[in-house]
Amino acid sequence: xxxxxxxxxxxxxxxxxxxxxTVFAGTRPxxxxxxxxxxxxxxxxxxxxxxxxxxxxxxxxxxSFFADLGLPPDxxxxxxxxxxxxxxxxLAHALTxxxxxxxxxxxVVQGDTWTVPLVALAARRHGVPxxxxxxxxxxxxxxxxxxNNRTVAADLATVHLAPTEGARDNLLREGVPADAxxxxxxxxxxxxxxxxxxxxxxxxxxxxxxTAHRPxxxxxxxxxxxxxxxxxxxxxxxxxxxFPLHPRTADRLAAHRLTDGLRHPxxxxxxxxxxxxxxxxxxxxxxxxxxxxxxQEEAGWFGVPAVVLRESTPRPEGVAxxxxxxxxxxxxxxxxxxxxxxxxxxxxxxxxxxxxxGDGRTGERIAALVTTLHRADRLAxxxxxxxxx
Numbered sequence: 415x416x417x418x419x420x421x422x423x424x425x426x427x428x429x430x431x432x433x434x435x436t437v438f439a440g441t442r443p444x445x446x447x448x449x450x451x452x453x454x455x456x457x458x459x460x461x462x463x464x465x466x467x468x469x470x471x472x473x474x475x476x477x478s479f480f481a482d483l484g485l486p487p488d489x490x491x492x493x494x495x496x497x498x499x500x501x502x503x504x505l506a507h508a509l510t511x512x513x514x515x516x517x518x519x520x521x522v523v524q525g526d527t528w529t530v531p532l533v534a535l536a537a538r539r540h541g542v543p544x545x546x547x548x549x550x551x552x553x554x555x556x557x558x559x560x561x562n563n564r565t566v567a568a569d570l571a572t573v574h575l576a577p578t579e580g581a582r583d584n585l586l587r588e589g590v591p592a593d594a595x596x597x598x599x600x601x602x603x604x605x606x607x608x609x610x611x612x613x614x615x616x617x618x619x620x621x622x623x624x625t626a627h628r629p630x631x632x633x634x635x636x637x638x639x640x641x642x643x644x645x646x647x648x649x650x651x652x653x654x655x656x657f658p659l660h661p662r663t664a665d666r667l668a669a670h671r672l673t674d675g676l677r678h679p680x681x682x683x684x685x686x687x688x689x690x691x692x693x694x695x696x697x698x699x700x701x702x703x704x705x706x707x708x709x710q711e712e713a714g715w716f717g718v719p720a721v722v723l724r725e726s727t728p729r730p731e732g733v734a735x736x737x738x739x740x741x742x743x744x745x746x747x748x749x750x751x752x753x754x755x756x757x758x759x760x761x762x763x764x765x766x767x768x769x770x771x772g773d774g775r776t777g778e779r780i781a782a783l784v785t786t787l788h789r790a791d792r793l794a795x796x797x798x799x800x801x802x803x
Contacts, residue, residue, distance in 0.1 A: 450777030455784065469527055505532045603711065
């Protein structure tokens with residue numbers, strides 16, 4: 415074989431060689447949360463390639479975010495067709511990517527979208543170890559597609575980067591070895607720390623920011639109708655409401671002829687917002703109502719209370735502190751929770767709570783950890799020795 419084409423097994427350390435990583439991001443939250451990791455790894459001397467997996471193909475949801483966060487992809491995949499076709503294409507792209515090489519020392523995935531289990535499966539098929547950023551979150555909801563993706567990732571990852579002690583405990587209960595789990599915080603807070611957007615005094619906050627995009631919230635017509643009723647109830651009782659519409663939500667509203675239900679003097683519908691503007695909306699709102707895990711974290715950073723439009727959340731830390739409240743898609747429960755969280759005394763208390771999701775230095779911790787594991791040759795996948803269980 416020509417030396418130029420000789421392939422070193424994935425994860426094999428060469429003395430003095432910087433680690434080589436490939437980072438995969440397919441959706442807007444993944445881009446935001448992986449940007450600090452990529453920047454910190456590159457600052458530490460690692461070689462990093464970025465792959466845009468194409469899950470969010472709308473430029474408003476992905477393309478502009480890569481540019482805004484200084485993360486131009488080295489490779490972009492195009493996914494077309496319905497959900498089944500796009501999911502199959504994503505796996506095919508991932509398998510082809512690792513087969514073609516060169517294979518990195520570590521594949522990095524984040525969160526709980528389809529990109530995570532499919533890229534992890536392809537990586538492991540070709541002997542590439544996987545690091546899972548935001549590992550160990552659990553909603554304990556067996557009907558949640560995201561929960562399924564997270565638990566599959568736990569079986570496939572080599573390095574589990576947990577955001578909180580609670581996430582670490584979840585992984586340990588599931589049998590993940592303790593030395594494979596590392597509590598590092600949540601990377602989204604790194605972005606907030608350096609964004610230039612500051613927390614706003616309670617007396618200058620106003621209104622309710624609503625977001626909703628999860629399939630479990632918007633795909634079924636009856637649940638989508640319940641969302642519309644909940645947003646209207648919040649506008650009537652706690653408004654005004656600002657509601658940036660995710661393309662998926664806008665499409666479902668139009669398909670089920672429910673958009674007119676949001677034509678209300680107390681509701682302002684917006685297009686998807688640039689990341690910086692979205693952070694300003696969070697910081698200046700008196701309350702957020704959302705089905706988004708990322709928005710729960712961002713609200714926690716800014717000291718803004720959150721009504722969670724779900725029956726369970728993989729981020730229980732905010733609920734435990736009383737900064738967030740579960741309400742599902744029940745208008746009465748959402749209004750009751752909102753009124754409690756909008757009480758001036760509660761607003762002041764929550765504004766001064768420590769953020770339960772980290773300190774904004776997660777990217778640096780991940781870069782240092784990966785460098786240490788690489789130097790110690792602890793990334794490579796190896797067959798168990800004789801007598802291993």
